[in-house]
Amino acid sequence: MRAYAVALVVAGASLSAQADVFDGLAGNTRSEQEAKLALDAFLRIAPGSARDERLGRASEIAFVAADDAMCMRLASEAESRASLSDGALTAALRARARRGLAREFADMGERLVAGRRAAVTQAIAAEEAALLPLADAALRSGERTVGMWIFRAIAEQLPEDAARLANLALAHRHVGQLAEARRVYERALQLAPNDSWTWNDYGLLLRVAGDPAASRTAFQRSIACDAKFGEGPGITNLVVEAAQARVEESRRTQVLADASRALMVRPDAALLRRAAIDLVLLDAGVARPQQLPDKGATVR
Numbered sequence: 001m002r003a004y005a006v007a008l009v010v011a012g013a014s015l016s017a018q019a020d021v022f023d024g025l026a027g028n029t030r031s032e033q034e035a036k037l038a039l040d041a042f043l044r045i046a047p048g049s050a051r052d053e054r055l056g057r058a059s060e061i062a063f064v065a066a067d068d069a070m071c072m073r074l075a076s077e078a079e080s081r082a083s084l085s086d087g088a089l090t091a092a093l094r095a096r097a098r099r100g101l102a103r104e105f106a107d108m109g110e111r112l113v114a115g116r117r118a119a120v121t122q123a124i125a126a127e128e129a130a131l132l133p134l135a136d137a138a139l140r141s142g143e144r145t146v147g148m149w150i151f152r153a154i155a156e157q158l159p160e161d162a163a164r165l166a167n168l169a170l171a172h173r174h175v176g177q178l179a180e181a182r183r184v185y186e187r188a189l190q191l192a193p194n195d196s197w198t199w200n201d202y203g204l205l206l207r208v209a210g211d212p213a214a215s216r217t218a219f220q221r222s223i224a225c226d227a228k229f230g231e232g233p234g235i236t237n238l239v240v241e242a243a244q245a246r247v248e249e250s251r252r253t254q255v256l257a258d259a260s261r262a263l264m265v266r267p268d269a270a271l272l273r274r275a276a277i278d279l280v281l282l283d284a285g286v287a288r289p290q291q292l293p294d295k296g297a298t299v300r
Helices: 002-012 015-026 032-043 055-064 068-080 086-098 102-112 117-126 128-140 144-157 162-174 178-191 196-208 212-225 234-245 249-265 270-283
Strands: none
Touching: 015 032, 015 055, 032 055, 055 068, 055 086, 068 086, 086 102, 086 117, 086 128, 102 117, 102 128, 102 144, 117 128, 117 144, 128 144, 128 162, 144 162, 162 178, 162 196, 178 196, 196 212, 196 234, 212 234, 234 249, 234 270, 249 270
16 A cells, blocks of 8 residues: 555656655665655656765665676766765665676776775675676686686675685686686685595695695595585595505505494485495496585585
């Protein structure tokens, strides 16, 4: 009923009074419908200073009204008139994230973060869950600059967190920056020294970097951090490593025993089961295709 009454006010107001109507509605938008009514009032304001000085607030209102395209357009117009408020900047960035516009998000964020850090950080914090798959998809599609900027912004602008650092390290690994990936993983492990998944991801990096002994140690640490033996990916990668490296018999025996323990916990772990079978067949002199690693190293 309240929304209907407000709609009558908006429709009945003269064009010259729409600024006052917008001001009254903009300060009390409690729902998407009310935001749409306020936005409608704004769009009736004639071009000029009254409209220009309300552009930033109108961009925020458009975001609440779920009109992302209008939110971004009004924010761009506000920026061109030097009236882009922090709230409008945050809204415009969030609208880009909500629409899956990774490049546009990164471009705007990178351009404005130095002078408007708080507003950019607020948008990153609010849309972190949406930004992670966008950044990952950008990397996989070849847009490395975009993906890396988003992963780095999440890790550096938000409170320091082991999972955020592990995601950034994985991004560095994907683009071949192995030394930087190693540095970031080690920082993540300082923050969370008992995180099974981070130790596993670190082991995968060390394997790619050509350090099999350190990789094996990392997988062993990953297993040691499992709440239940073998519930994490470390055991699978240790079995894969043993099969590929053709290790000595005593170690193969121990690895197979550990794999059996893990399969008692995870009987449906197909990759672990196949890797263990490969190891057994190698003992029998039967070659099998190499198994892919258990990719604990995925965006978290």
